Amino acid sequence: AQRVTQPEKLLSVFKGAPVELKCNYSYSGSPELFWYVQYSRQRLQLLLRHISRESIKGFTADLNKGETSFHLKKPFAQEEDSAMYYCALRGYSGGSNYKLTFGKGTLLTVNP
Amino acid sequence: DTEVTQTPKHLVMGMTNKKSLKCEQHMGHRAMYWYKQKAKKPPELMFVYSYEKLSINESVPSRFSPECPNSSLLNLHLHALQPEDSALYLCASSVATPGNSPLHFGNGTRLTVT
Numbered sequence: 001a002q003r004v005t006q007p008e009k010l011l012s013v014f015k016g017a018p019v020e021l022k023c024n025y026s027y028s029g030s031p032e033l034f035w036y037v038q039y040s041r042q043r044l045q046l047l048l049r050h051i052s053r054e055s056i057k058g059f060t061a062d063l064n065k066g067e068t069s070f071h072l073k074k075p076f077a078q079e080e081d082s083a084m085y086y087c088a089l090r091g092y093s094g095g096s097n098y099k100l101t102f103g104k105g106t107l108l109t110v111n112p
Numbered sequence: 113d114t115e116v117t118q119t120p121k122h123l124v125m126g127m128t129n130k131k132s133l134k135c136e137q138h139m140g141h142r143a144m145y146w147y148k149q150k151a152k153k154p155p156e157l158m159f160v161y162s163y164e165k166l167s168i169n170e171s172v173p174s175r176f177s178p179e180c181p182n183s184s185l186l187n188l189h190l191h192a193l194q195p196e197d198s199a200l201y202l203c204a205s206s207v208a209t210p211g212n213s214p215l216h217f218g219n220g221t222r223l224t225v226t
Contacts (some may be wrong), residue, residue, distance in 0.1 A: 034214055037194075044155065044202065044217040086154055096168045100215055102154035 001026045002091035008101035013077050014111050021072040021106045023061075023087030032090040033070040035061055036102070039083045047085070048072070057081070077110045084108075118203050124224045128192060130218035133221045135186040135203030142208035145215065146178060146187040151198040161186060162208050193225045 003026040013019050025031055033050040048056055050063040050070060061072045070087060087103040116137045126133050132222035135144065143162050147155035161180040175197075177189040186203055200220040205214035 007117040026201055036217075043219045046216075049214055067199070085205055093168060095159065098161060101157070105154050 002031075002086050002099075002101050003056075003090050004101055004103035005104050006085075006087055008106045009104065010107050012109045012111060015079055016076050017109065019074050019077040019081070021085050021108065023070045023072065023089075024085075024102060025068050025070065025089050026070070027068075027089055027091050030052050031063075031091055033061075033063055034088045034090070034100075035059070035070075035072050036086045036088055037083050038086070039106075044086070056070075060086045079112060082108055082110045115204055115218050117201055118218035118221050121216045121219065121220055122222045122224075124191065125190065126226055127195070129193075130189070130191045132190065133201055133203075133223075135188075135218060136184055137205040137216070138184055139205060139216065141205035141216070142183055143181060144188070145204040145206075146176075147204065148186055148218075149202055149220070153218075155156060155202055157215045158186075167197040174195040190223075191199075193223075195225050198223055 005024045005091055007022050007079050026064045035047040036044050037047045038044045048061050059074045061070055063070050084107050085104045088100050090098050093099045119134045119213040120176050123131060146158040148158055149155045150216050158172045159171050159178045164180045164183060173191050179187040202220045203218045206215045
């Protein structure tokens with residue numbers, strides 16, 4: 001079974017402050033991990049994937065297999081970062097099937 | 113074209129109606145998905161098609177009937193729905209083989225069952 005836990009339902013920070021959105025996972029194999037973002041009235045879109053080790057819009061996320069975590073970080077939050085953030089795990093589901101499971105999401109609000 | 117297009121954007125239907133949701137992509141993706149998203153909740157997987165064959169059905173009630181007529185199209189046929197089926201229905205596509213391939217989502221169809 002695969003599970004994704006985002007412990008914070010809501011996170012509020014001030015502009016310019018560092019932000020960290022937590023994500024922990026449970027999966028017996030080698031996971032594929034993603035962060036998706038959903039801005040107000042926009043489609044769900046990919047923000048980051050762990051294998052790319054890239055920085056998008058100033059966000060980074062590092063996979064820590066020892067702690068089974070994939071936390072999303074940004075050193076200086078901007079108001080336009082306000083959105084719902086979902087951590088997701090793509091895991092093997094039997095046969096030739098893989099499925100993407102989402103955490104419950106964290107609503108980030110960046111205040112001016 | 114790097115988009116997943118869903119039609120209609122909004123749909124209101126009665127409990128005795130039959131309607132269909134449509135999804136289209138031209139990225140050459142051979143895996144397509146239906147997700148259901150209730151307000152302030154994460155998307156929940158309903159169906160996965162891989163190479164036009166149904167590969168995952170997450171115990172979805174039979175009043176939802178998926179169809180993948182070709183590699184670019186995915187339909188969701190709706191019949192005798194209940195008010196609690198009101199939600200945002202999301203279509204997504206991806207490369208069929210794993211290897212860190214992300215899902216690309218459409219804007220969704222907002223369904224209201226009256």
